[in-house]
Amino acid sequence: MKKREVIAMLLAGGQGTRLGILTRKLAKPAVPFGGKYRIIDFPLSNCSNSGIYTVGVLTQYQPLILNSYIGIGSHWDLDKKHGGVTVLPPYVRHDGGHWYLGTANAVYQNIEFVDQYNPEYVLILSGDHIYKMDYSKMIDFHKEKDADVTIAVIEVPWEETHRFGIMNTEADNKIVEFEEKPKKAKNNLASMGVYVFEWKKLRNALIEDDLDSNSDHDFGKNVIPKMLEEKQKVYAYPFEHYWKDVGTIESLWQANMDLLDDSPELNLYEKDWKIYSVNPNQPVQYIGKEASVKKSLVNEGCQVHGAIEKSVLFPGVVVGEGSVIKDSVIMSDVTIGDNVIIERSIIGEECTIEDHCQIGQPGVGQEGITVLGENVVASKGKNIPAGVEINIDNCHEFGCCPNGVEHKEVER
Amino acid sequence: MKNVVGIINDTDIKQKLKDLTRARSTAAVPFGGRYRIIDFVLSNMANSGIKNIGILTQSYNRSLLDHVDSGKEWDLLSKRDGLFILPPIFRYDQFTGNLGDVDHYYNHMDYLNRSRQEYILISNSNIIYNMDYREIEAFYHQKKADVVMVYKNLSESEKTNYRILSLLLDNNERVHDMADARDKMLSPAAALEIAFMKKSLFMQLIDDCIARGYRDFTKDGLIKNLHRYKIFAYEHKGYAAKIDSIRTYYAHSMDLLKPEVWKDVFLSHGTISTKVKDEPPAKYQESAKVNNSLLANGCHVAGIVENSILSRGVVVHAGATVRNSIVMQKGQIHEGAVVENAIIDKDVVITSGKQIIGDTEYPMVVEKQAVI
Numbered sequence: 177m178k179k180r181e182v183i184a185m186l187l188a189g190g191q192g193t194r195l196g197i198l199t200r201k202l203a204k205p206a207v208p209f210g211g212k213y214r215i216i217d218f219p220l221s222n223c224s225n226s227g228i229y230t231v232g233v234l235t236q237y238q239p240l241i242l243n244s245y246i247g248i249g250s251h252w253d254l255d256k257k258h259g260g261v262t263v264l265p266p267y268v269r270h271d272g273g274h275w276y277l278g279t280a281n282a283v284y285q286n287i288e289f290v291d292q293y294n295p296e297y298v299l300i301l302s303g304d305h306i307y308k309m310d311y312s313k314m315i316d317f318h319k320e321k322d323a324d325v326t327i328a329v330i331e332v333p334w335e336e337t338h339r340f341g342i343m344n345t346e347a348d349n350k351i352v353e354f355e356e357k358p359k360k361a362k363n364n365l366a367s368m369g370v371y372v373f374e375w376k377k378l379r380n381a382l383i384e385d386d387l388d389s390n391s392d393h394d395f396g397k398n399v400i401p402k403m404l405e406e407k408q409k410v411y412a413y414p415f416e417h418y419w420k421d422v423g424t425i426e427s428l429w430q431a432n433m434d435l436l437d438d439s440p441e442l443n444l445y446e447k448d449w450k451i452y453s454v455n456p457n458q459p460v461q462y463i464g465k466e467a468s469v470k471k472s473l474v475n476e477g478c479q480v481h482g483a484i485e486k487s488v489l490f491p492g493v494v495v496g497e498g499s500v501i502k503d504s505v506i507m508s509d510v511t512i513g514d515n516v517i518i519e520r521s522i523i524g525e526e527c528t529i530e531d532h533c534q535i536g537q538p539g540v541g542q543e544g545i546t547v548l549g550e551n552v553v554a555s556k557g558k559n560i561p562a563g564v565e566i567n568i569d570n571c572h573e574f575g576c577c578p579n580g581v582e583h584k585e586v587e588r
Numbered sequence: 589m590k591n592v593v594g595i596i597n598d599t600d601i602k603q604k605l606k607d608l609t610r611a612r613s614t615a616a617v618p619f620g621g622r623y624r625i626i627d628f629v630l631s632n633m634a635n636s637g638i639k640n641i642g643i644l645t646q647s648y649n650r651s652l653l654d655h656v657d658s659g660k661e662w663d664l665l666s667k668r669d670g671l672f673i674l675p676p677i678f679r680y681d682q683f684t685g686n687l688g689d690v691d692h693y694y695n696h697m698d699y700l701n702r703s704r705q706e707y708i709l710i711s712n713s714n715i716i717y718n719m720d721y722r723e724i725e726a727f728y729h730q731k732k733a734d735v736v737m738v739y740k741n742l743s744e745s746e747k748t749n750y751r752i753l754s755l756l757l758d759n760n761e762r763v764h765d766m767a768d769a770r771d772k773m774l775s776p777a778a779a780l781e782i783a784f785m786k787k788s789l790f791m792q793l794i795d796d797c798i799a800r801g802y803r804d805f806t807k808d809g810l811i812k813n814l815h816r817y818k819i820f821a822y823e824h825k826g827y828a829a830k831i832d833s834i835r836t837y838y839a840h841s842m843d844l845l846k847p848e849v850w851k852d853v854f855l856s857h858g859t860i861s862t863k864v865k866d867e868p869p870a871k872y873q874e875s876a877k878v879n880n881s882l883l884a885n886g887c888h889v890a891g892i893v894e895n896s897i898l899s900r901g902v903v904v905h906a907g908a909t910v911r912n913s914i915v916m917q918k919g920q921i922h923e924g925a926v927v928e929n930a931i932i933d934k935d936v937v938i939t940s941g942k943q944i945i946g947d948t949e950y951p952m953v954v955e956k957q958a959v960i
Contacts, residue, residue: 211869212885438890444868445888455864457661459854460621460882460897462847469878475869476622476885479847489869 178258180230180293182315184223185286187279187369188216188303189236194424197549197567198524202241205303207428208507208525210435210444211473211488214245215422216303217453220252220261225449226311228299230259232289234282236266236275245454252452264289278393284382295375300395302369306431307419308442308449309370314413318372324408325377325400327351328370330415340366341396343412351410354401365412367396368419377408418442425565429522429545432488432505436471456491456508466497482512496531504536507550520562524550526579532557551579589725593705593787594633594641596626598713599676599692601646604750604833607933607955613645615713616652617831618916618934620844620853621884621899624655625831627862628718628853629711634662635858636721640669640703643713644692647676661861674699688803693794700791708790712781716840717828720857724784727822734817735785735810737763739777740828750832753779753806755821763819766811777821780828783810789817827852838931838951841897841914845880867900875906891921899934908938912948930954 192204199207205216216233223231231254235242242263248254249261264286266275276282283290283300290298297318299311309328318326329343337358343365344353355361381399385391391398404410418441422428434440444451458477463469468483477492482499489495490507496514504521512518513531521536522545529535533554536546546560549567554560554576568578598615608617615626626643633641641664645652658664659671676687677695693700700708709721719738728736739755754773756765767774783790793809802808810819827849829840843849854860867886872878876889883889886901891908899917904910907923915921915932922940929946933956938944942960946952954960 438873445871445886450866451868452866455866457859457861457864459850459860460844460884461870462845462850463878463881463883464847465880467879469872470876471874472872473869474872474883484872 177292177294180259180295182228182297182299182311183230183232183259183290183293183295184219184228184299184301184311185283185290186216186219186223186231186233186301186303187282188233188242189239189276189282190302190304191237192304192423195422195428196425197547197565198425198428198522199238200549200567201238203235203237203239203303204423206238206242206245207422208490209306209422209428210432211475211490212456213451213453215306216242216246217252217451218306218308219301219303220246220249220254221449221451221453222307222309222311223299223301224252224254224452226309228311229254229256230293230295231261232264232286233261233303234264234276234286236282239263239265247454251454259293262289278391278398279395280382280385280391280399281393283378284386284393287379287382290375290379298373298375298378300369300371300373304423305369305419305421306442307368307415308417308446308451309415309419310449311370311372314370315372317413318411321349321411322409323372323411324374325403325410326372326413327400327410328368328415329365329412330368330419331364332366334361334364337361337364337366342366345412349412349414351404351412354396354404354410356397365414368415369396371395371400372413377403425522425545425547429505429520433486433503435473435488436486458491464497467495482514482516490525513556519546520544521546521548523548524552524567526551528553528579530554530556530558533560534558535560536562553577553579589637589707589709589722590639591705592638592640592707592709592721592725592784593700593703594638595693595708595710596629596633596641596643596713597689597692597710598626598649598652599644599646599687599689600712600714601648602714602832605831605837606834607953608834608837608931609648611648611956612651613648613713614831615643615645616649616655617837618899619716619831619837619841621882621897622865623860623862624652625716626652626656626713627860628716629713630656630662631858631860632717632719632721633709633711634664634861636719638709638721639664639666640672640705642672642674642696642699642703644674644689644696645676649673649675655863657863661863669703672699689805690794690797690803690809693790693805694798697791697794700787703787706787707784708787709782709784710790711783714831715780715782715828716831716853717780717824717826718853718856718858718860719824719826719828721784724782724822727820728784731761731820732818733820734789735783735819737784737810737819737821738780738782738824739821740780740824741776742773742778743776747773748836750836753781755779757821761820761822763814763821766806766814768806777823778830779821780824780830781806826856834931834951834953835949838914842895842912844882844897845895850882865900873906876904891923913951933958936960 188205192199254261461478464481474489475491481497482495492509499516507525544563547565664671674696755777756774870887873890878893884900890906891904901918908921924941930952
C-alpha cells in the first residue's frame with residue numbers, strides 16, 4: 177500500500193449517553209446538527225479540507241445510520257483509489273475478539289490498518305465536536321516543535337474547567353501535566369480530543385497499554401499521562417476559534433442557537449472551508465404568504481406557513497398556518513399542523529405535531545429543553561410541558577403515540 | 589425501462605430567452621432556485637428507470653457539461669450504460685449554417701447502434717414537468733402503436749402566441765394531424781415534444797430523412813409519416829410547461845410559487861435531482877421579511893423578499909427589496925436597492941440604492957456578472 181505521511185483515526189463509537197433519547201438509535205457522531213449536518217461532518221470535512229484523505233472511522237455503538245451515512249466517503253471527497261475513508265468496526269480474530277474497550281484500545285485493535293500506510297503521523301480525532309480546524313497547521317506545529325505528541329487545546333471559562341481534561345503548560349506550550357476533570361484547575365486550557373502522534377511512538381505506547389491490566393485504555397486517562405511520565409515531548413497546540421462539545425441536550429441546543437447570530441463565530445458560509453454533508457436532494461424551500469421567518473436557518477424541502485423565530489429547520493419540515501416555532505430545533509421531515517406553539521424544544525425526525533398542540537411552554541417549576549425523539553405523534557391539542565423527554569417508548573404517558581399507529585398523517 | 593435508451597435534444601437554442609442563452613444552452617438555464625432546465629427531463633428519465641441516456645448538445649455547452657458532470661447525481665455513473673454527451677459534429681461536407689435535429693441525430697447514429705436497448709425515448713430539453721415515463725411505455729403496448737407522443741391539453745390561459753405543436757386526435761387517441769403554428773391550434777392538445785418508439789424505427793426515420801435531404805424530425809420524420817405509421821398520443825395530466833422565451837420563463841418560474849404546482853413538479857413521481865453544491869441552509873436575519881417565495885440553500889436574507897425565487901447563495905442585504913423577481917446564483921442585492929419584475933442572472937451585483945424595475949408582462953433581464 178502507498179505510504180501516507182498522515183492518516184486520521186476518527187473515534188466515532190461513542191454513545192453520548194447524556195444526549196438521552198437523541199442517541200437511542202444512533203451514535204453521537206450521527207446526531208443531526210445545524211439544519212443540515214451530522215456532527216461527524218465537521219471532522220470529516222476538516223480532514224478533506226486539510227488534505228488528509230486517509231481516514232479510519234472507528235465505530236461501535238449503534239453504527240447502522242453512521243455506516244450508511246458515511247458510505248464510501250464520496251460526500252466529503254474521501255472516495256479515493258488509495259486510502260479514502262474506511263469504517264472500522266470491532267471484529268473477531270483467530271483467537272476470539274472483543275469490543276473496543278476504550279479509545280486507545282480501538283486504535284490498538286487497528287494497528288494493522290494504520291501499518292498498511294506506514295504513516296509518520298497519526299491524527300486522532302473524535303466525532304463529538306463542532307468546529308472548523310485546519311489540521312495541516314497543527315501537524316506543521318507538531319513538526320516545528322519536534323514533538324512526540326501534540327494536543328489541540330482551547331481556553332475554556334475557569335468555572336467550567338472541571339468538565340474538561342486540563343493541560344498545564346510551560347511558556348513554549350510544552351505540557352508538563354495533564355489533569356482529567358480537575359476540581360481545582362491550575363490552568364484553563366482544555367484538550368479538544370484532537371491529537372497528533374508520531375506513529376512509531378504511539379504504536380509502542382498502544383502495545384504497552386494493552387498489556388496494562390489496570391488501564392482503561394483511554395487516550396486522555398492513560399496513554400497521554402503515561403507518555404508525560406516517561407518525559408516524552410508533549411505539546412499543546414492552541415486553537416482560538418469556535419469549538420463546542422455537544423455532549424448534552426442543553427449544549428446541543430445551544431450550539432444550534434449559536435448559528436443564528438447575524439455573524440456567528442462558526443461561519444458555515446466560508447467558501448474555502450465548506451462543511452460537506454449528504455445532501456437531501458429536496459426542492460427549494462417555500463415560505464408562504466402569511467409566513468414570517470426571522471433569525472433562523474431553514475433547509476431545502478421545507479414549507480413554512482407559520483412564524484419561525486430563532487429556530488433551525490432541517491429538510492422537509494412542514495409548518496402550518498398560525499403556528500409559532502421559537503428557540504427550537506426541528507429535525508428532518510417533521511410535520512407541524514396549524515396553530516401549534518413550540519418553544520425551546522428539539523423535535524426529532526419524522527415527528528408529527530397536529531393542530532393546536534403546545535410544546536415546551538414554560539410553566540411553574542418547569543424549565544429546560546423539551547425533547548421529542550424520532551417518530552412521535554402529538555395528536556391534536558396536546559400540551560407537552562417544558563423539560564420533558566418523550567420517545568416512542570414512553571410517549572403514551574404523555575398522551576402521544578408512535579408514528580404510523582392510530583393516526584392520520586397530516587397531508588404534506 | 590432498462591430496455592429504453594433516452595435521448596435529450598438540446599441542440600435548439602431558444603433565441604427568445606435572450607441574455608439567458610447568450611452563454612449557455614437552453615438546457616443549462618437555471619430554473620426554480622436550484623435547478624437547471626435539463627434536470628426535469630433528466631430526472632424523469634432516471635426516475636423511470638432509464639439507464640442509458642444521451643444528451644445532444646449545442647456548441648455552447650460548457651455550463652451544461654459542468655452541471656451534469658458524470659451523471660452521478662442522477663445515478664447514471666455506471667460501468668455499463670450511463671450518461672453520454674453527444675456534442676455537435678462539424679463536417680466539411682455538411683452545410684454547417686443550417687443543421688436540423690435530424691442531422692444531429694444522424695451524426696450520432698453510432699451511439700444508437702451501439703446501445704443495446706430496443707426502444708428509444710426522445711425529448712426536448714426545455715420542458716418543466718414531473719412524469720413517470722413508464723406510463724408511456726404501457727400505453728405504447730396497449731395501443732400497439734408505432735410511435736407514442738405526449739401531449740397536454742392547454743387551457744385558454746396557457747395558450748401563448750408562440751409556436752405550438754398541436755395535435756388532432758381521434759377518440760382512440762391516434763394522431764390524425766399535427767401542425768407547428770403560431771396562434772392557430774388544431775385542438776387544445778399541445779405536444780410536449782417527446783416521442784417513444786422502437787429504436788430501429790427511429791433510425792429508419794432518420795435515414796429516410798437524410799436520404800431525402802430533410803432536416804426536421806417532427807415535420808419530416810413524423811408529420812409526413814402520419815398515415816404510414818400508427819402514431820398515438822398520451823395525455824400528461826399533471827403540470828407541464830415549455831420554456832422557450834423570457835416571458836414563458838418568467839411566467840412558469842412564478843407558477844412554482846403556487847403550492848399545488850410546487851408539489852406536482854417536485855414531489856409527484858420522483859424527486860428532481862440536480863448538481864449538489866454543499867451550501868448551508870438558508871439564513872434569515874432578524875430584519876428579514878420573506879413572503880410567498882422560494883429560497884435555495886446558501887441564501888442570506890436580511891431585507892424584504894416577496895413573490896420571488898432566490899437561487900443558491902443569493903444575499904439580500906438589510907433595507908433591500910426583491911419583489912416578483914428571480915435572482916439566480918450568488919446575486920447580491922445591496923442596501924436600499926429595489927428589484928422588481930426582474931430576472932437577475934448569475935453573479936450579478938445590484939449596488940446600494942439602485943432600482944431595477946421591469947413590467948410583469950415584460951420583465952427586465954440583467955445579464956450574467958453585471959454590476960449595476
